[in-house]
Amino acid sequence: MKSLSQKAAMGGLAALVPIVLCGVVGMWSALTLSGDLTKQKTGAGLLRAHVHADMLHDAIRADVVSALASFETRAHLKLEDAAASLGEHADGQAAELMDLMARFKTSTDRASVSREAKQLKQAVRVAAA
Numbered sequence: 053m054k055s056l057s058q059k060a061a062m063g064g065l066a067a068l069v070p071i072v073l074c075g076v077v078g079m080w081s082a083l084t085l086s087g088d089l090t091k092q093k094t095g096a097g098l099l100r101a102h103v104h105a106d107m108l109h110d111a112i113r114a115d116v117v118s119a120l121a122s123f124e125t126r127a128h129l130k131l132e133d134a135a136a137s138l139g140e141h142a143d144g145q146a147a148e149l150m151d152l153m154a155r156f157k158t159s160t161d162r163a164s165v166s167r168e169a170k171q172l173k174q175a176v177r178v179a180a181a
Contacts, residue, residue, distance in 0.1 A: 116134075
């Protein structure tokens with residue numbers, strides 16, 4: 053027959069095992085969740101950047117349509133305004149791309165982005181002339 057102190061020790065040990073097990077599972081869950089939240093934050097940042105770039109692309113498209121419509125006298129649009137707006141949006145698009153490449157460490161060639169931005173600005177200057 054076991055003594056009362058042995059029974060108390062066994063009862064304490066039996067209560068301690070589930071507590072330790074819950075603690076280990078809780079720590080594992082917290083660490084896993086932390087990694088998943090980091091991935092989610094990166095994905096949300098990419099999605100936000102994609103939507104913003106899409107809006108800038110739409111703005112550039114609208115500027116081109118405005119420039120083409122400015123040749124129609126009934127449109128009451130000025131080519132200079134469309135060219136200025138196109139230049140601003142092209143600068144914004146190039147800056148956004150450079151920022152994204154730096155933030156997400158992409159392997160895209162920065163020189164090609166700069167070259168495309170310069171070509172777009174040159175097209176704006178030619179259109180405004």
